[in-house]
Amino acid sequence: MNDLIPPYEAVLARIAAAAQRAGRRPEAIRLVAVSKTHGPDVVRDAVDAGMTLFGENKVQEAAWKIPLSPAAAHWHLIGHLQSNKAKQAVRLFEAIHSVDSAHLADTLEAAARQAGTRPEIYLEVNVSGEPSKYGLTPEALPGVIEHILANTHILTLTGLMTMAPFDPEPEHARPHFARLRALRDDMEARFGIGLPHLSMGMTCDFEVAVEEGATDVRIGTALFGARPKITRPAPSPDTTSGAF
Numbered sequence: 001m002n003d004l005i006p007p008y009e010a011v012l013a014r015i016a017a018a019a020q021r022a023g024r025r026p027e028a029i030r031l032v033a034v035s036k037t038h039g040p041d042v043v044r045d046a047v048d049a050g051m052t053l054f055g056e057n058k059v060q061e062a063a064w065k066i067p068l069s070p071a072a073a074h075w076h077l078i079g080h081l082q083s084n085k086a087k088q089a090v091r092l093f094e095a096i097h098s099v100d101s102a103h104l105a106d107t108l109e110a111a112a113r114q115a116g117t118r119p120e121i122y123l124e125v126n127v128s129g130e131p132s133k134y135g136l137t138p139e140a141l142p143g144v145i146e147h148i149l150a151n152t153h154i155l156t157l158t159g160l161m162t163m164a165p166f167d168p169e170p171e172h173a174r175p176h177f178a179r180l181r182a183l184r185d186d187m188e189a190r191f192g193i194g195l196p197h198l199s200m201g202m203t204c205d206f207e208v209a210v211e212e213g214a215t216d217v218r219i220g221t222a223l224f225g226a227r228p229k230i231t232r233p234a235p236s237p238d239t240t241s242g243a244f
């Protein structure tokens with residue numbers, strides 16, 4: 001008996017119910033199973049249970065884990081990325097949810113050209129304005145999109161990502177998710193582009209995120225249980241960790 005089947009089915013049922021409440025098709029939402037801190041053995045069980053898409057927040061951890069994991073697994077980077085890890089990132093990940101500057105986009109573009117890969121990128125937006133969060137301010141977003149549209153030809157910008165402030169009450173996340181969707185709609189109209197992906201919602205708030213239009217929900221704890229507790233580093237230019 002694979003222990004991951006019951007939590008996986010429970011999460012899928014909750015996503016489907018939230019989609020139904022919002023009049024959305026459940027197939028429009030994909031589950032990014034956040035496997036950070038868990039080993040390739042867990043990924044193997046997850047693939048056997050039916051999961052296909054995995055999220056990691058650290059390039060180094062993923063570089064170790066991915067070659068040891070089933071080839072059927074697809075990988076997205078969801079954590080903060082430093083430019084000096086761009087070369088590895090474009091080889092490991094099909095999509096990078098955490099692009100937060102024009103400079104990082106340029107670095108990824110050059111790295112992907114060299115590696116011969118074509119990852120999708122999402123721009124991370126700090127919609128809540130919390131100082132401890134990574135991401136572009138909503139005000140900075142149009143300028144970065146303009147830069148990317150003019151300068152990147154290999155990477156495709158396909159979405160936006162956000163993290164709501166930590167709060168045990170999921171309803172408190174709703175305005176932040178609604179804001180990201182409104183920003184997406186504005187950017188699509190302003191630039192005449194499609195930004196189909198909205199990466200938002202985690203274990204504590206994914207149903208609200210689905211109701212507000214999420215297409216990629218990033219879920220770890222509800223699938224794999226609690227992670228070992230580690231301290232959360234404050235953003236700084238030389239930290240190698242993600243938000244957790």
Ligand SMILES: *Cc1c(COP(=O)(O)O)cnc(C)c1O
Pocket residue numbers: 034036057078079163201202203204218219220221222242243244
């Ligand atoms: C860890 C992490 C998640 C998943 O968090 P859970 O609360 O365990 O579901 C989602 N997004 C990002 C960016 C993360 O770092």
